[in-house]
Amino acid sequence: MADTSLPKTLRIGVDVGGTNTDGVILDPSQSNDPKTRGIIAWHKAATTPNPSDGISKAITTMFSSANILPEQVATVTIGTTHFVNAIVERDESRLSKVAVIRLSGPFSKHAPPCVDWPDDLRDIILGYYALVKGGLEVDGELISDIDEEEIRAQCQEIKKRGISSIVVNSIFSPIDTVERQEERAAEIICREIPGCDIVCSKEVANLGFLERENAALLNASILSFARKTIRSFQNPVRQLGIKCPVLITQNDGTVLSSEMASRFPIKTFSSGPTNSMRGAAFLVQGVRRANSDGHEEAMMVVDIGGTTTDVGLLLPNGFPRQQAAYSDFSGVRMNFSCPDIKSIGLGGGSIVRKDETLSIGPDSVGYGLTTESIVFGGNTLTTTDCAVAANPGLGIGTPELVQGALTQDEASAYQTLVKQKLEKIIDTMKSSPEDIPVVLVGGGAIIAPGQLRGASRVLKPEWSQVANAIGAAIARISVVVDTIRSTETKTAKQLLEEISEEAKAKAIAAGATAESIQVVEVEELPLQYVANKTRFVVRAAGDFDLSQTNSIAGPGSERASQLQEAEPEQSHPKLTLPNRQIKKQAGRETHQVDISTYRPDVRNRVWYVNETDLAWISTGCYILGTGGGGSPYPHMILLRQLLRAGATVRVVSPEDVEDNAAVGCGGGAGSPTVSIEKLQGDEMMEAQNELYKICEDKATHMIALEIGGGNGLQGLTLGASSNMDLPCVDGDWMGRAYPTKWQTTPVVFNERQPIWSPICIADGNGNVVVMPKASSDRQVERIMRAALSQMGSQVAAAEPPVTGAEMKRWVVENTISQAWRIGRAVARARQENRIETMAESITEEFGGSTSGKVLFKGKIVGVQRTLRMGHVYGECIIEGADNSGLDGVNDGKRGQQFSGRIKIPFKNENIAAIKIHDGQEEGALEKQEDVLAIVPDLICVIDAQNGEAIGTPEYRYGLLVMVIALAASDKWTGSKRGIELGGPKAFGFDHLAYKPVGTFVKPVSVIGEFDVSG
Incomplete structure (x- = not known):
């Protein structure tokens, strides 16, 4: 009979990886012991094809070595990469077909589920979708209520297709606490399709309609496989007589019950790196020092495996720093919380080459380390060989085999290169220039030196080889x-x-x-x-509350027994990819073009835009948005759908437009937060149609209101052959993004008042406002903003056409071409691995050093936001740092140019870039000599890791950024009125004068350069 008097205090952590299964038994009451850290047993062995066997062997071995009884175990916590492997490997045997029911009313029709997925994954997972009534506005008001009969009809169609996994996604469902639309729809579906799996999107992720739906879809597709896998985790625990919860680690370093993990397996996708970071922090407990506010200091965890080095920052709160708003899993964009991990091709199996200069990786012998590397009798020189050659006492392989593998000069060059690679990635991940503790874990940590620049100290703790399992054992709630x-x-x-x-x-x-x-x-x-x-x-x-372990679903509970009704199938996951290789293969599948030879389709002075052009224009639009305008991504997806459906999108040069032409305009107005939830329906065309009921002149061409942000694509979308079938003028009314309609070049010229009347706005849900006349363009703005708040905080606006002659006097010319060139520069820098010089490439496309400059490179270390009169005002603080390539060799010169701090005040868009002096009082007025750039010139903040623009809503602590300034169009700077409307005084900086960053250069026309007709 079991001894029930034994206290249940021990925690078991197991990490089931693609290569190894690691285990530890931890006594939390002894965790402060500097000698043992409470670790009373540990185990490391190759992962078995059946996970049950590996888990059972790990626990049995540890029980035997430490003389532990099952009755002493309070929790068993398991970390795994099995679920993400199923997605990456596109394994149809582990992925189920999913149906999607959207509660979206008239919205989102142009961006169907899986619209931005890789084709192969969409074909495997998406089985059916339907758009039905439902959804909320941002203020909680109904877009429309759900219709039970409509949902029941869709259930019949889903049943016919034999689909049993269903996602329900409603607009603004994460804030729906009253109407409970997703929950009510789920209840209807349960009645109509008994035994089906239903995933409500609000339970999976947060705001961001497409991204939340993507996460819910992946989660629904692996539910059946997850249940089988979790049973295979629970079975050995039950068979060993352990009566406690089996918990699963999730992405943020905390735990889920087996029941919750079987419902939301997607929450485990990034748990591997997180467990490693948390385990490393635990192993150096007591070594971390307190910072100025009494919290433990942040620390860098460097996990060196066989192929890559993964680096993450552990914050003072004990949790890993999370990624920015969006993440990517196997080509699927999601807004799901996961740790911010950067990887480089450096590991214990990295291949070392001795050509003209010594090089390391990024290729690796991987699993073949024990057969291919020289120290194990092979013929390939690896970093492990070099480490053993430098230190034969490591106890690895046969050290005699690597004697003389490197000359003294080569050994010195090798050590320098390893050191530089690690120092570069560590510096990239730091959030301040101060030195920070660095903890080395992983089997490849032997290749790392004992000292690193930027590290206050380098720690190689005992038991670091099982840090993942330790992280699982100590996971919190x-x-x-x-x-x-x-x-x-x-x-x-x-x-x-x-x-x-x-x-x-x-x-x-x-x-x-x-x-x-x-x-x-x-x-x-x-x-x-x-x-x-x-x-x-x-x-x-x-x-974790150990006294409540019996209340959480475990192997002996009724809920857990439901998971265990059947034994797992004998087909088990293919264990072919370690976690580090998964990350490399999980990128977005895109068609690669040869950028150096690519030519856009321009015939007879007409540019026919294709998907490649669209992707580049979209990237350029967000950069030209100067932090505002909203992300072009959902608008790009909509326009791409039109192209794929056969629509033609044409661009013409302003100079080719007849003087008597009528150039119409349209765009969106409202909150970017609303735009990521309430995806566009037909409101853009509805506003145009209603406007032309009262406008005598019908548009013959379209033009974008502003090239910056999402509105930069609206002229193309409205002009598409499936909409208004009009050519779009290569230009816009701002040359950037501004927060108000009166900050446009036609208003600057002031040849007639008002320009933007009549005007029509539509919310896409049946509400239209037409303003036949107004006293001024400022009044148009005020009245439109007042109506906006009652129309869901997002509307489409249609502006009256101007003549071709007026357009040619007022337009900022060739800005679609300019966005295209900027996007092409970003794409080329990525393709050629020149991210570190991307900012310079962008300024070169803008006209070179005379018309733009790289102002700063560094990390965001502070963000403040306030709301005034509907606009978000704020300030972003950036600290100088060297953000050059992660794998590049620092020549000692880069980074010296960008020291100290700058601040970027913003009002939706960036207003200025201003140098901050040490000791400067907070709130002190800026001095003219400290202004690096100011409006109307463009101040653009770009992600230093990928070249994408960062909008002001996305500014967050720790982001690595590049700041560039570009000269504004002479339509703004060529007159006193232009500087008054678009310059410092328009944003409340009356004490500062405008000083240009350079001379504006007219963008080079794509049409003029590539027209095949000559």
Whole structure:
């Protein structure tokens, strides 16, 4: 009979990887012991084809070595990469067909589910979709209520197709606490299709309609496989007589019950790197020092495997720094929380070549290390060989085999190169220039030197080879509340207190001890153009409550037994890819063009835009948005769909437009937060159609209101042959993005007042406002903004046409060409691995050093935002750093140019870049001599890792960025009125004068360069 008097205090952690299964047994009461860290047993062995066998062997071996009884175990926590492997490997035996029911009313029809997925993965997973009534506005008002009969009819179609996995996705469902539309739809589906798997999108991810749906789809597709896999994890625990919960680690370093993991396996996708980071932090517990606010200092974890080195920053709150708004899994874009990990091709199996100069990797012998490397009798020189040659006492292989493998000069060059590679990736991941502790873990850590520039100290703790399993064993409980609340009757501080308490309560319900719970992350994001609405993101975390282990689903519980009704099938996951290789193969599948020889289709002075052109234009538009304008991504997807459906999109040069032509205009207005949820329906065309009911002159051409941001694509979309079938003029009314309609070049010229009347706006849900006349363009703006707040905070606007002659006087010429060239420069830099010089490439496309400059390179170390009169004002602080290529060799000169700090004030768009001096008082007025650039010139912040623009809503602590300044069009700078409307005074910087960063150079026309007709 089991001894039930034994205290249940021990925690088992197991990491089931593609290569090895690691295990530890940890006694939390002894975790502060500097000699043992509470680790009383550990195990490392090759992963078995049947995960049950490997887990059972690991636990049995540890029980035997430490004389542990099953009755002493409080929890078993398992980390795994099995679920993400199923997606990466496109394994149809592990992926189910999924149906999607969207509660979206008239919206999102032009961006169907899986619209931006790789073709092969979409074909495997998406089985059916339907758009039905439903969805909310940002303020909680109904777009429309759900229709039960409509949903029941769709269920009959889903049943006919034999699909049993269903995703329900509703507009603004993450903030739907009253209507419960997704939940109500799920109840209807359950009645109509008994036994089906239903995933409500709001339970999987947060705001971002397409990205949340993508996550829910992947999650639904692997549910059946996840249940079988989790049974295979539970079975050995049950068979060994361990009566405790089997928990699964998730992406943020916390745990899920087996039941929750079987419902949301997607939450485990990035748990491997997170476990490694958390385990490393645990192993150096007591070594981390307190920072100025009393919290433990941040630390860098460097996990060196066989093929790559993965580096992540562990924040003072004990959790890994998370990625920015969007992540990518196997070519699928999601807004799912996952750790910010950077990888380089350096590992214990990296191949070392002795050509003209010594080089390392990025290729590796990988699994073949013990047969192919010289120290094990092979013929390939690897980093492990070099490490053993330098230190024969490592106890690896046969050291005599590598004697003389490197000359003294080669050995010195090797050590220097390894050191530089590690120092570069560490510096890239740092969030401040101060030295930071670096912890080395992983089997390849033997190749790392004991000292690294940028590291306050380098730590190689004992048991680092099983850091993943340790991270699993110590995983905590956490929850995130991401919501939008009204600040009309309560202050932001009061709301934060309420939301924090809500997050704490959810953490307790999830199994955390009340006394250990802390709020570890808080983010406050006022919404542009939305009255009294702010988005709050709060994370609470706490230690696992061991006294409540019996209340969480485990092998002996009724819920867990439901998972165990059948034994797992005998076909088990293919264990062909280690986690590091998965990351390399999980990129977006795109058609590669030879950028150096690519020519756009220009015939007889008409440019026919294709998908390659569109992708480049979209990239360029966001950069030209100077932080504003909203992401062009959803608009690019819509226009790409039109192209794939056979639409023709034409661009013509301004100089080719007849003087008596009528050049129409249209675009979106509203909050970027709304645009990521309420995807465009037919409101753009509806606004145009309603406008021309009162406009005598019908448009013969279209033009973009602003080239910056999402509106940069609207002229192309409206002019597509499947819409208005009109050519789009290669130009716009701003040459960038501005926050108001009166900040446009026709208003600058002031040849007639007002320009933007009559005007029509439509919300896509049946509401249209027409303003036949107005007293001024400023009044047009004020009235439109007032209506906007009652129309869902997002509308389409149609502006009256101007004559071709007027257009040619007022237009900022060739800006579609300019966006195309900027996007091409970014694509070429990526293709040629020249990310570190991308900023210079962009300025070169803008006219060279005389018309633009790279202002700064560094890391965002501070962001503040406030909401005033519907606009988000704020300030971004950037600290200088060397952001050059991760694998490049630092020549000692780069990075010296960018020192100190700059600040970028913004009002939706960036206003200026200003040097900050040490000791400068907060809130002090800027001095003219410290201004690096200011409006109307363009100040653009670009992601240093990929060259994509970063919008002001996306600014966050720790992002690596490049800041460039580009000369504004002479349509703005050529007159006093232009500088008044678009310059410093228009944004409240009356004490500063405009000083140009360079001389504007007219963009080179794509039509003029590539026209085949000559």
